[in-house]
Amino acid sequence: MHATKLALTIAAGLTLSACAGLQNAPPDAIASLPVVTFPAKPASEDFVYKLPGGQAIPALVIIDGSALASGAEQTLAVTLPADLYLYKQWASDDGVHWHQANEMIDVALRLSLPSDANPGPGEIHLTVNRKTDN
Known part of the structure; x- marks a missing residue:
């Protein structure tokens, strides 16, 4: 359950990190933190989380709400092409050169519901792209 919440937290964190401003990463402070490699659980509150490239990372998709008679949950697996280190x-x-997450990764969410214009199944499309100017 922790791993699935992590995947959603990563997506949300990358999306919301634009609100963090243009602060410089404190490399000395980050360098002194323990590195925890997914799927291990952290022993402390403050740590750098390493998502290893090539390893499946579960992502829990939840569809719910008061407009639905029934919801759905499904765990999907995604894989990164290379290691990714995350801290706040x-x-x-x-794990040495740090950037605002939104400067490295772009996350977009698109939702389409069945309608007269789109009579097929609804679609939830989450796109995660690497930005190449780092």
């Missing part, structure tokens, strides 16, 4: 609103490829 910061992200790094190597």
Whole structure:
């Protein structure tokens, strides 16, 4: 359950990190933190989380709400092409050079419901792209 919440937290954190401002990452403070590699659970509150490339990362998709008679949940697996280090609103490829997460990764969510214009199944499309100017 922790791992599935993590995947959703990552997506939300990357989306919301634009609100964090243009602060510089405190590299000395981050360098002194323990690195916890997914799917291990952290022993402390403050840590850098390493998502290893090539390893399946579960992502729980939940559809619910008062407009629905029944909801749905499904766990999907996604894989990163390379390691990704995360700390609060910061992200790094190597655990040394840190950037605002939204400067490294772009997240977009698109939702379409069945309608007269789209009579097929509804679609939830989450797109996660690497930005190449880092």
